[in-house]
Amino acid sequence: MRPVRLSVVTAAATVAALTAVTGCAEKSDAKGGDGAIRVVAKDDSCEVSKKKFPAGHVELAVENKGSKVTEVYILFPDDRIVTERENIGAGTKANITAEVKAGSYEIACKPGMKGDGIRQKVEATGGGKVARRSPEMDAAVAAFRTYVQAQADETLPKVKVFTDAVKKGDIEAAKKAYADSRIGWERTEPVAESFGDIDPKVDLRVDGLKKGQKWTGWHRLEKALWEDKKIGEEEKSLAGRLLKDLTAWQKRVGKAEITPTSMANGAKELLDEVATGKVTGEEERYSHTDLVDFKANVEGAEKSYALLKPIASKNDPELTAELDRQFKALNGLLDKYREDKTSYDFTSYDKVGKAERKELSDGVNALAEPLSKLAAAVVK
Incomplete structure (x- = not known):
């Protein structure tokens, strides 16, 4: 679901409603492996632990430290979606695994699951190679x-x-x-x-x-x-x-x-x-x-x-x-x-x-x- 399709409700109502129907996010420990990219999502920031990482199978270990339900995307420069995870409740964690080719991307956190999000430019390195x-x-x-x-x-x-x-x-x-x-x-x-x-x-x-x-x-x-x-x-x-x-x-x-x-x-x-x-x-x-x-x-x-x-x-x-x-x-x-x-x-x-x-x-x-x-x- 693109975030523009969500109804406009108050932040508190959003957290309550989406946590109620997507409690699975709370069960994820999101510790990630040693090579995981750690993403800390807040209401006004999107912190990414690595701006460069090897192409291939990439793991994001996401923690939502904000007060709003959020979603996290890996995006191509033209806004096409590589992968996304929606409905990450306030105070919860989630893991995202994706296959990423070498190139430039953006990691976006979208507090309240609307708008263009808070973005960080990242790069997958490796001369175009991906995991076999x-x-x-x-x-x-x-x-x-x-x-x-x-x-x-x-x-x-x-x-x-x-x-x-x-x-x-x-x-x-x-x-x-x-x-x-x-x-x-x-x-x-x-x-x-x-x-x-x-x-x-x-x-x-x-x-x-x-x-x-x-x-x-x-x-x-x-x-x-x-x-x-x-x-x-x-x-x-x-x-x-x-x-x-x-x-x-x-x-x-x-x-x-x-x-x-x-x-x-x-x-x-x-x-x-x-x-x-x-x-x-x-x-x-x-x-x-x-x-x-x-x-x-x-x-x-x-x-x-x-x-x-x-x-x-x-x-x-x-x-x-x-x-x-x-x-x-x-x-x-x-x-x-x-x-x-x-x-x-x-x-x-x-x-x-x-x-x-x-x-x-x-x-x-x-x-x-x-x-x-x-x-x-x-x-x-």
Whole structure:
């Protein structure tokens, strides 16, 4: 999730809400190995222990000493994302493992999980060399790349059904097509977010707008359909723009930087998406189709895990056994909200009570904690 997509709330509310749904961050000791880059995040600073480090598998040992929930990124100079970890609560720690090629980067801490963050320029050295990958790793990356492209290819026709209905002014048909048009995107969102510029165009919520920024994308149209209950010329134009922007995503997704660690970290990011947007009901606040997004996020995370499991199971069989249990448990919870396990016809989220939402949140936390260890298990 790009930080601009988070709702604007007070710092205290942010800490309370996100700590409640992402308690897994508190369980990480973040001691790191001897070669770890130590990152101390505060409300007004981002301290990095090393400005130069060898290219290859890099570990960040993050400690949040600020008063706000934060997130930490490794960024390319053009703001593309190498890796990220969201929802690091005040007073907690987390480890991040990533594969980094030689070159210039920035490490960014984003207190309150918004804005451009506090940044430190760093350099990975080593003449372009990275840690050697096993054939199993290469196979996992190749299979995931195929999966991501297939999701984008399958999404475009569904988006066209949705945008065609908007252009015709057919509100009911557009409502019917809306959630289905988002499934492929939600399964692979961390890859789309890695480009930096696509997500704010197509998946931004109103409270994530920057000053002077025009609201475009799915959620702008969602509001028109469910809350405003009208489609005007502006909405018809925005439908065309959504299709155009997602066509650009489809064409670019095959060029995304994908590594075994980015797959593992992306799986954790998808669980963060669930925790910060779907469980809270913020993501689909007008349509209440949050459980469709929720399921798609879990499916995307599970796909990454399944492809990496042959590697991780050799290095940490206890971890993969726990992940198997927790994916099964969370999928079982989601199945309670649909009659047909092969469909995406889920209960409207506004009809899901507080106790049931807490149960879902607990299920997400139980999976997110071991999932945060997957990247490290892959590169042991």
